Amino acid sequence: MAETNLYDVAVIGAGPGGYPAALEARARGAKVLLLEKGHVGGLCLNLGCIPSKSYLDVGHKLAGFKALSALAEEPAALKLSWEKIRRRKDSAVSFLRGSIERTLKAAGVELVRAEGRFLSDKEIEAVSASGRRSVYAFRSAIVAAGTRPFFPPPFDAHAERLLDSDRIFDLSETPRRLAVIGGGAIGCELSCFFSEMGSEIVLIEKMPRLLPGEDEGVARLLQGSFEKRGIRVAVGATVEELAPQASGWKLRLAGGESLQADQVLVCVGRRAHAEGLGLEKAGVPETGSFVGVDGFLRTPARNIFAVGDINGLAPLAHAATAQGISAARSATGDLSRYDGSLVPRCLYTWPEVASVGLWKRDCLAQGIEIKAQRFFFAASGRALTEGETEGYMQILSDAATGRILGAQMIGPRVTELIHIISMAIRSGMGRGDFKGMIFAHPTLAEGIRETLER
Numbered sequence: 001m002a003e004t005n006l007y008d009v010a011v012i013g014a015g016p017g018g019y020p021a022a023l024e025a026r027a028r029g030a031k032v033l034l035l036e037k038g039h040v041g042g043l044c045l046n047l048g049c050i051p052s053k054s055y056l057d058v059g060h061k062l063a064g065f066k067a068l069s070a071l072a073e074e075p076a077a078l079k080l081s082w083e084k085i086r087r088r089k090d091s092a093v094s095f096l097r098g099s100i101e102r103t104l105k106a107a108g109v110e111l112v113r114a115e116g117r118f119l120s121d122k123e124i125e126a127v128s129a130s131g132r133r134s135v136y137a138f139r140s141a142i143v144a145a146g147t148r149p150f151f152p153p154p155f156d157a158h159a160e161r162l163l164d165s166d167r168i169f170d171l172s173e174t175p176r177r178l179a180v181i182g183g184g185a186i187g188c189e190l191s192c193f194f195s196e197m198g199s200e201i202v203l204i205e206k207m208p209r210l211l212p213g214e215d216e217g218v219a220r221l222l223q224g225s226f227e228k229r230g231i232r233v234a235v236g237a238t239v240e241e242l243a244p245q246a247s248g249w250k251l252r253l254a255g256g257e258s259l260q261a262d263q264v265l266v267c268v269g270r271r272a273h274a275e276g277l278g279l280e281k282a283g284v285p286e287t288g289s290f291v292g293v294d295g296f297l298r299t300p301a302r303n304i305f306a307v308g309d310i311n312g313l314a315p316l317a318h319a320a321t322a323q324g325i326s327a328a329r330s331a332t333g334d335l336s337r338y339d340g341s342l343v344p345r346c347l348y349t350w351p352e353v354a355s356v357g358l359w360k361r362d363c364l365a366q367g368i369e370i371k372a373q374r375f376f377f378a379a380s381g382r383a384l385t386e387g388e389t390e391g392y393m394q395i396l397s398d399a400a401t402g403r404i405l406g407a408q409m410i411g412p413r414v415t416e417l418i419h420i421i422s423m424a425i426r427s428g429m430g431r432g433d434f435k436g437m438i439f440a441h442p443t444l445a446e447g448i449r450e451t452l453e454r
Helices: 018-027 042-046 049-069 082-107 185-196 216-228 317-331 360-365 381-386 414-426 446-452
Strands: 004-012 032-035 110-112 115-118 123-127 133-143 147-149 177-181 200-205 232-235 239-245 248-253 258-261 263-266 270-272 304-306 345-347 352-357 370-376 392-398 404-411
Touching: 004 018, 004 317, 018 032, 018 082, 018 133, 018 317, 032 123, 042 049, 042 082, 049 082, 049 185, 082 110, 133 317, 177 185, 177 248, 177 258, 185 200, 185 216, 185 345, 216 232, 216 352, 216 404, 248 263, 304 317, 345 414, 352 414, 360 370, 360 404, 370 446, 392 414, 392 446, 404 414, 414 446
Parallel strands: 004 032, 004 133, 032 110, 133 304, 177 200, 177 263, 200 232
Antiparallel strands: 115 123, 123 133, 147 270, 239 248, 248 258, 345 352, 352 404, 370 392, 392 404
16 A cells, blocks of 8 residues: 655655755755665765775776886785775775765655655655555655666667676676777776776777867877877777677777777766656656756756756766755755856876866857966976876966966876865955965975966
8 A cells, every 4th residue: 555745855866966965955954755776875886986986096006006116126016806806895885875874864864765756746656676665745856866878889789798887897807808988087097997907908989089078188198198008099989890709899990990809898978867767747858868957957847856967967976966955955945056167077097187167168168368377297396206297287267357267187186186276266266366375395286376376
């Protein structure tokens, strides 16, 4: 028999968009229902951000070990255990899951382990793994159901046998030859890791360069770094044919070249995980790959919001969290416009890549005359002492007013440094405001002041 309960806010999905939304709504006094059919934490915690960063940390430390071995009296050998690497990742994931569950419980969020689907714009049906059905009424709902990997032709015909970003860490061993399809953030990070682990990598990107949309100079430097380490990068290339072989795959590129690989990793994008949600019953039409929203993250059904990857605005966990909090405020009576202009974009390769705010092309499109200043890590005392001198910082400012508009960085630990620029932009700081700041020496951060003094 169905059970009916009324909630102020119902949230579908306990990932980085959903559970912060639930916590924010609860903090504002709302009665909150959170539906999750799998593990809390969503893609980011269970299959994406956290697992990949655990593996990337191993790869980066291995690269450091190899560099350190060059200073040894005798060459040192290090044999890593794939199983121990996996257990280390699993331990971090398990701890963070438990932390989220305890936080939700302490806050008074009702977490229901079930798949949610809309019956209307006022009711949700929850179906548990055992088949039990419950019906919940709501005043507002927030959809944070995430996305699934996308396989375009010719990969779609073999999707079940190919690797994607959700399944890559299920491998029982490092592949000898790995073809990576897609030179975006995921493709670059995983190419970096598996190359360090000894795999022969070919990274294939159909656009003219890696990291489409990122600063051209940054992308060019990253490609050069990859190639120096033996990663083959094929840009402006597409796979026309894919055929299974006795021991792997045969790929034929558009130019006629044939490649062999033991495994093929496809990471060319994701699509909204909207099937089965019953959105049409709630008055939310199908709009293609993602669920359409307005500036307040509302769907056409104004009491239903969509946050995180499912809306296609920014496929980043921290963007999803900001959206979830914004939607929760709107859902509880304080209409809040989402501002994604200061979402940091970070890539955890080595060298790392990070950017925030405006790019040069944005400034040109807006008619803003800019001053672009650069500082290369080859001139940084800290970078020199640590042997990580690849890359640079570039800071953009308004040529007339000095106001800082954006930054693009590639180099050591720039995924941490970028937040200094985020704060500067948010605070309306200008080039001159950094002159009075004292940065410790030697640090990587002092490069920001040196950039703005050039």
